[in-house]
Amino acid sequence: GEDVEQSLFLSVREGDSSVINCTYTDSSSTYLYWYKQEPGAGLQLLTYIFSNMDMKQDQRLTVLLNKKDKHLSLRIADTQTGDSAIYFCAEKERGGGNKLTFGTGTQLKVEL
Amino acid sequence: GAVVSQHPSRVICKSGTSVKIECRSLDFQATTMFWYRQFPKQSLMLMATSNEGSKATYEQGVEKDKFLINHASLTLSTLTVTSAHPEDSSFYICSARGSSGASYEQYFGPGTRLTVT
Numbered sequence: 001g002e003d004v005e006q007s008l009f010l011s012v013r014e015g016d017s018s019v020i021n022c023t024y025t026d027s028s029s030t031y032l033y034w035y036k037q038e039p040g041a042g043l044q045l046l047t048y049i050f051s052n053m054d055m056k057q058d059q060r061l062t063v064l065l066n067k068k069d070k071h072l073s074l075r076i077a078d079t080q081t082g083d084s085a086i087y088f089c090a091e092k093e094r095g096g097g098n099k100l101t102f103g104t105g106t107q108l109k110v111e112l
Numbered sequence: 113g114a115v116v117s118q119h120p121s122r123v124i125c126k127s128g129t130s131v132k133i134e135c136r137s138l139d140f141q142a143t144t145m146f147w148y149r150q151f152p153k154q155s156l157m158l159m160a161t162s163n164e165g166s167k168a169t170y171e172q173g174v175e176k177d178k179f180l181i182n183h184a185s186l187t188l189s190t191l192t193v194t195s196a197h198p199e200d201s202s203f204y205i206c207s208a209r210g211s212s213g214a215s216y217e218q219y220f221g222p223g224t225r226l227t228v229t
Contacts, residue, residue, distance in 0.1 A: 035220075041223065042118075042221050042222040042223045043156070043205065043220040044220070045217070088156070099146075099158060099161065100146075100158070100218065101158075102155045102156045102157075103155060104155050105153075
């Protein structure tokens with residue numbers, strides 16, 4: 001089955017860039033996503049990338065996709081304390097009926 | 113943007129009772145809804161996928177008789193945890209995909225915290 005892995009924890013200083021990494025195993029993934037979850041809340045879609053793209057930038061967010069290595073990353077520029085949350089990557093299988101497989105989540109802590 | 117609500121946001125029930133959680137799409141019609149559960153400090157695990165008007169498709173290992181899912185309308189899906197036990201305590205999150213939305217979009221509800229005592 002599919003397996004999506006992330007490092008558990010990342011700590012950065014306010015104003016620095018954060019890079020959250022994700023590896024996946026399903027080469028037939030069509031879309032890859034990044035979601036943000038604040039404590040006790042649901043998931044907020046931050047951005048997504050289609051599998052035929054290498055990079056996507058959206059304001060402070062940059063997504064890089066290395067399909068050969070099945071590696072996805074999310075870079076947050078000028079990280080703020082409000083960015084502290086858990087970040088999940090997720091993949092959508094081709095023909096999977098919109099089913100998403102989520103990564104293990106990375107807790108981002110932004111320190112002053 | 114599309115909004116998905118869940119009710120209740122938090123519920124405490126006694127062991128052996130049943131609890132119903134509602135998931136509503138507020139400003140769009142949701143042909144497909146998904147139910148996830150999330151244990152503390154863990155990822156989301158898909159429990160089942162429901163399409164309006166048809167039976168839900170459960171993931172392997174999820175007991176369909178214990179977690180009853182009904183998607184009777186294009187804006188409402190319900191998850192009923194029957195004969196709840198303490199090990200069912202978890203954070204339950206629904207998501208919805210619209211009939212006219214982009215294929216990449218799933219909108220998530222705020223979650224329901226279930227505690228079984």
